[in-house]
Amino acid sequence: MTLPTRDDLIDFVYHEARVIDEGRFDEWLELWGSDSYYWMPLDYQQDNPKNMTSLMYEDAFLRKLRVERLNGLRTFSQKPKSRCSHVLNRPSIEAFDPKAGQFITRTAVHYVETRLDDQFLLTATVHHHFEMAEDELKIKLKRVDLLNCDAAFGNIQLFI
Amino acid sequence: MTMKYKDNPQAVADLVRPAEVHRDLYIDDEVFALEMKHLFASTWVYVGHESQVPNAGDYFATDVAAQPILLARHTDGEVYVLHNRCPHKGTKIVIDRTGNTGKFFRCPYHAWSFRTNGKLLAIPLKKGYKDTGFEQSEAGQSGLPPVGAVKNYRGFIFVRMNQEGISFEEFFGGSLSSLDNMVDRSPVGKLEVAGPPLRYMHNCNWKMLVDNQTDTCHPMVAHESSAGTAVEIWESIEKDENTKTPMAMEVIAPFMSPYEFFEDMGIRTWPNGHGHTGVHHSIHSDYSAIPGYLEMMVEAYGEERAKAILGENRHNTVYFPNIMIKGPIQQLRVFIPLAANKTLVESYIFRLVDAPDMLLERTAMYNRLINAPTSIVGHDDLEMYERAQEGLHSQELEWVNVQRLYDADENLDEEAVENGTTERQMRNQFHAWKKFVVASMEAEARDLTDA
Numbered sequence: 142m143t144l145p146t147r148d149d150l151i152d153f154v155y156h157e158a159r160v161i162d163e164g165r166f167d168e169w170l171e172l173w174g175s176d177s178y179y180w181m182p183l184d185y186q187q188d189n190p191k192n193m194t195s196l197m198y199e200d201a202f203l204r205k206l207r208v209e210r211l212n213g214l215r216t217f218s219q220k221p222k223s224r225c226s227h228v229l230n231r232p233s234i235e236a237f238d239p240k241a242g243q244f245i246t247r248t249a250v251h252y253v254e255t256r257l258d259d260q261f262l263l264t265a266t267v268h269h270h271f272e273m274a275e276d277e278l279k280i281k282l283k284r285v286d287l288l289n290c291d292a293a294f295g296n297i298q299l300f301i
Numbered sequence: 302m303t304m305k306y307k308d309n310p311q312a313v314a315d316l317v318r319p320a321e322v323h324r325d326l327y328i329d330d331e332v333f334a335l336e337m338k339h340l341f342a343s344t345w346v347y348v349g350h351e352s353q354v355p356n357a358g359d360y361f362a363t364d365v366a367a368q369p370i371l372l373a374r375h376t377d378g379e380v381y382v383l384h385n386r387c388p389h390k391g392t393k394i395v396i397d398r399t400g401n402t403g404k405f406f407r408c409p410y411h412a413w414s415f416r417t418n419g420k421l422l423a424i425p426l427k428k429g430y431k432d433t434g435f436e437q438s439e440a441g442q443s444g445l446p447p448v449g450a451v452k453n454y455r456g457f458i459f460v461r462m463n464q465e466g467i468s469f470e471e472f473f474g475g476s477l478s479s480l481d482n483m484v485d486r487s488p489v490g491k492l493e494v495a496g497p498p499l500r501y502m503h504n505c506n507w508k509m510l511v512d513n514q515t516d517t518c519h520p521m522v523a524h525e526s527s528a529g530t531a532v533e534i535w536e537s538i539e540k541d542e543n544t545k546t547p548m549a550m551e552v553i554a555p556f557m558s559p560y561e562f563f564e565d566m567g568i569r570t571w572p573n574g575h576g577h578t579g580v581h582h583s584i585h586s587d588y589s590a591i592p593g594y595l596e597m598m599v600e601a602y603g604e605e606r607a608k609a610i611l612g613e614n615r616h617n618t619v620y621f622p623n624i625m626i627k628g629p630i631q632q633l634r635v636f637i638p639l640a641a642n643k644t645l646v647e648s649y650i651f652r653l654v655d656a657p658d659m660l661l662e663r664t665a666m667y668n669r670l671i672n673a674p675t676s677i678v679g680h681d682d683l684e685m686y687e688r689a690q691e692g693l694h695s696q697e698l699e700w701v702n703v704q705r706l707y708d709a710d711e712n713l714d715e716e717a718v719e720n721g722t723t724e725r726q727m728r729n730q731f732h733a734w735k736k737f738v739v740a741s742m743e744a745e746a747r748d749l750t751d752a
Contacts, residue, residue: 194497202547
């Protein structure tokens, strides 16, 4: 089996952010493993995505739904569309264990989303958990912890 | 600024016609101030759930009627609802939303301290007030003042800010059956708040959210982009007899139900502005059974009663003025008015004590898929509210229409069940709005005359 290098993990994180910023969402869907989740907890240091509310906990079906909706003709909250920009700190490698198949990065992110005259900034710590699938690096879990997860937000419409 | 509505109950009454309401109910700052003072203070408003303050010294802080309020569990086990304002300089006593204060509250400014029932406990260097008449002052007498009246109904804490006014039982009447059904769904008749609420800021008037709760003609339109797309994706996936419909599809697909589904579901209204959709069935009717749950309910209540409890599928129950509950999934949403054009929506979920965890899992999923600031359903609702908030500033048209299935003979002071697409419940809310605001304004005018 081909193993990823540390640089592969780091490059992946930058690449993923760029794909989102450029609105290449169909391509973004291909970055995920088969049984994978995008998780944005609601509670600070939340340890369980199922027994309390999260902001997002999305499997392949729900991610596809989000992306298809963005492309829809009657997606009123996206007429006009939002745009976003990620600024990433260099990801650190939190786990690199080929034997256990465990590869985890941690990235500090500043995320800006805009639509019409409104623009807002969110700060998050993002953990990517990777897996190798047919010699390709895929996301198994992407956990996005917002610095102000307990604040009241308006619409957050794209992906951090 | 000239005051158009203050001290003018007739002008306020004229804003609500039988089947249309004036836009000033949504956009006018003066009307907003009047409804905080006269509607939110004279009716029963939800504050929180007792499970948010399980132990002595626990507190929960929120806003009621645009005022800082805290809910505290005293050493005697009672829940007290107090004004979160030091009688000395006005400092808020607590500013975190939840916590435990120990045996007493202590103001962080000058260390005045108060028992958890609000009574003044001690003031440092108190001799400085000797012979000053302090005992007769507001500060010397009030402690953390309690609100006018508190009712703990099966764990749900409601308050009336005014000392005098309509009783809890008279205000809610038959509508309490929805809260009963939500609590009865626990085999031991008990709910617990599960985690923090979603907090979603809306740049619109609070009544737009309340109107929307029984608006059954918008889901298939505003939510086509989410629910319709979900149905399309699901239909395009190859399936065999073993393919299980995912929980997310069960939650989101019913939003695309046709008009007939919503017409047939029915709407019931009760006096004083309360009402619910889903009399006969609802978007929650066809959820998969959770293994073991029915058996637990039959064990606890007997078969007939258990089936009656679980047979209710009420969709949204509005408790006027500003909460909505979903009994079948144990969700409660509070529409907290902050300004004429600003509303904080907090969406709570509850665990059914001694019921299978899978129920809570589905409820948590519903909350995040439908009501989160990151929700593709919520996005389109908020979009509509904010467009309306801006559109209402047109000077050409002054009225918002609520005429669907209106009958000139309708009596909103009587309970009724009607076609599920009626706007009767919206009319019911405005009828109650006018009744309570105008009555309170007239009472104030009488008091002023007497004085």
